[in-house]
Amino acid sequence: MKISILLLGITLLCTCISAQEAVLERRAALGLRLTQVNDSIAKANGLDETKGVYVSNVLEGTTADKVGIKEADIITQLNGININSTQDIVTEIGQYRNGDKLKVVLYRNGKRLIAKGIAQARPMEQSDLAEVVYSSVSYKGNQLRTILHHPKGKEKAPVVFFIQGYPCQSIDLAYSSQQPTRKLIDDWVAAGYAVYRIEKPGMGDSKSEKNCFDINFLEEVEVFRNGYMDLQNKPQIDADNIFLFGHSIGGIVAPLIASEFKPKGVITYGTLVNTWFEYMQELTRVQGLYFNRSDIEIEADIRNATPFWYEMLVAQKSNEEILQNKEIYKLLEREGTLESFKNGQFIHRHYTYWASIQNLVLSAEWAKVKSHVLALYGEFDIEALNPDHIYAIERIVNRHHPNLAKAKVIKNADHGFVRFQSMDEKIEVMNMGQYWDYMANHYHKGIGETTINWMNQVK
Structure with a gap:
């Protein structure tokens, strides 16, 4: 079942407040790009088990850089808390603010070291094109950070509400000015559109009783419902011209928000309309072929994993009940995901979260949408797998509300808004571990151009 869900990997790059809300202070950020420790990394560093997180990149001038953390280090503790996953470190660093003391236990070239220093607050996003407004939304045990880029000198701007995909990570791009998402935002702002984002519970500066890692999908939808209600009341935006942009699983959130609030338009990029159970099977087959697994191996992967997927997604048993199945227990143990699943986590x-997505009838949700719809798929998107989903969205919406929906494939684009010359080039870049460096210089401007042209036509 060795499956890698590639709906944008987790990356740790770790104001204006309404009078009714307490000021939401800036959190500390480590400034690291992290991945899980595998067997080969653990062995090279003299570790008996695959504990800790591997540092693949350190951003210059950040907390991690000043503390002395280096690329290829393995972090195993932060202020006495054991770190065994990216989730652990995201959750732990989220508790720290500017000026807090840090003590990091790490391994470097097989040697155990201790690094100490002071946490620094992450900087705020800057823009030559926009006034950047940091604010917050409060509801049901949450105070969530919002970020609005408003075109300088423009009153009542039309606005794009960017709905991010599944990872529990911050959408604050202060450290990521070259990331394709930030470049897409800048393209929209340059064209006269404001851009609005909201953090998930516990991410970025947000304060939440229940962290993103512990909520289900419908609880996540509530984040964006409350964000929409906040956005439509902002005096500097044109509430009659709100456009949703649902990226990846954000494209599943989008129709649920659109059917309730009826924005001017809905754009999806790299999403799906079938059940999550079907998607997991299709994902295993399609990505397996791209990464050179044989058909026999892929078939075995699917047959081995299907009972687990069924129990979790269709039968919707608890993790304790599922682990009573000895074959599933052994499967997860082999895959190295047993302990995280015992703790309620999967991918x-x-x-x-995944079970609640399974419960959605997405064809019915799209049938309720009465807004203009543009469904996009990147030609080299190996996460959304194929363009069938965008044509299904187009068909469903137009059947119930004629002439509102359009589907389009963006040539040479992948899931992360990155331009490649071929699928072979994309796979090679990923296999060499160079995707994050590559993406900074290969933003696909066609995504901005396509969405801007469409919004200009329908607003």
Whole structure:
């Protein structure tokens, strides 16, 4: 079942407040790009087990850099808390603010070291094109950070509400000015559109009683419902011209928000309309071929994993009940995901998150949408797998509300808004571990151009 869900990997790059809300202070950020420790990394560093997180990149001038953390280090403790996953470190660093003391236990070239220093607050996003407004939304045990880029000198701007995908990570791009998402935001702002984002519970500066890693999908939808209600009341935006942009699983959130609030338009990029159970099977087959697994191996992967997927997604048993199945227990143990599943986690989210997506009838949700719809798919998107989903969205919406929806494939684009010359080039870049460096210089401007042209036509 060795499956890698590639719906944008987890990356740790770790104001204006309404009078009714307490000021939401800036959190500390480590400034690291992290991955899980595998067997080969553990062995090279003299570790008996695959504990800790591997540092693949350190951003210059950040907390991690000043503390002395280096690329290829393995972090195993932060202020006495054991770190065994990216989730652990995201959750732990989220508790720290500017000026807090840090003590990091790490391994470097097989040697155990201790690094000490002071946490620094992450900087705020800057823009030559926009006034950047940091604010917050409060509801049901949450105070969530919002970020609005408003075109300088423009009153009542039309606005794009960017709905991010599944990872529990911050959408604050202060450290990521070259990331394709930030470049897409800048393209929209340059065209006269404001851009609005909201953090998930516990991410970025947000304060939450229940962390993103512990919520289900419907609880996540509430984040964006409350964000929409906040956005439509902002005096500097044109509430009659709100456009949703649902990226990846954000494209599943989008129709649920659109059917309730009826924005001017809905754009999806790299999403799906079938059940999550079907998607997991299709994902295993399609990505397996791209990464050179044989058909026999892929078939074995699917047959081995299907009972687990069924129990979790269709039967919707608890993790304790599922682990009573000895074959599933052994399967997860072999895959190295047993301990995280015991703790309720699967693919960096609570297992009920995936089960609650399974419960959605997405064809019915799209049938309720009465807004203009543009469904996009990147030609080299190996996460959304194929363009069938965008044509299904187009078909469903137009059947119930004629002439509102359009589907389009963006040539040479991948899931992360990155331009490649071929699928072979994309796979090679990923296999060499160079995707994050590559993406900074290969933003696909066609995504901005396509969405801007469409919004200009329908607003």
